[in-house]
Amino acid sequence: MNQKETEIQCCVTQCENPLDQDYWNQRWEKNETGWDIGAAAPAIVEYMNQFPDKKAKILIPGCGNAHEAAYLVENGFRDITLIDIAPNAVKRLQEKFADDSTISILCEDFFQHNGNYDLIIEQTFFCAIPPFRRAEYVEKSAELLNENGKIIGLLFDKQFDQNHPPFGGCPCEYKPIFEPYFRIKTMDECYNSIPPRSKSEVFINLVKK
DSSP: OOOOHHOOOOOHTTTTTTOOOHHHHHHHTTTTTTTTTTTTHHHHHHHHHHHTTTTTEEEEEEOOTTTTHHHHTTTTTTOEEEEESSHHHHHHEEEEHTTTTTEEEEEEOOGGGGOOOOEEEEEGGGGGGGGHHHHHHHHHHHHHEEEEEEEEEEEBOOOOOOSSSSBBBHHHHHHHTTTEEEEEEEEEEETTTGGGTEEEEEEEEEEEE
């Protein structure tokens, strides 16, 4: 663990745990949801438009308002699981998808979740995890995915000078963490980010080994 990660871990231990249910519930109560772009991310939409299996089991962890899930349902996907640790977020999701039987909504800690999936969609969840837990995220994702399962989505290619989420990084940091469990098919600059995140994201397509 490098000095920066040690400092972050110290802050998390002494001040607040960014995976703690109370922390995230308060963010929702105060409407401090700056990660929400208000719609499904264009890069994820473009990828899923060419994804052939509408029956694939899809997991979206740390889903927030789950704009991607709404898009998937509108486009014929029929097996989607949403996880968020914040009860306030889950309550909104239950209201939003009240009439949709294709979506399962769970108020859980991703690291305690059990299941089997073909695809994990990553959108501002990885950056909410303190860097010292990223290897655990990768291992847990591999555990949840079926043979040849994938993680697709977006990671920040940007450093944030702060000791709270979002936590940034770059591909040179991410690749050594993912490579033991995943074949990196794509981890490149995202060409169709929303304008405020232009040139600060990478699109990932990672296949379980």
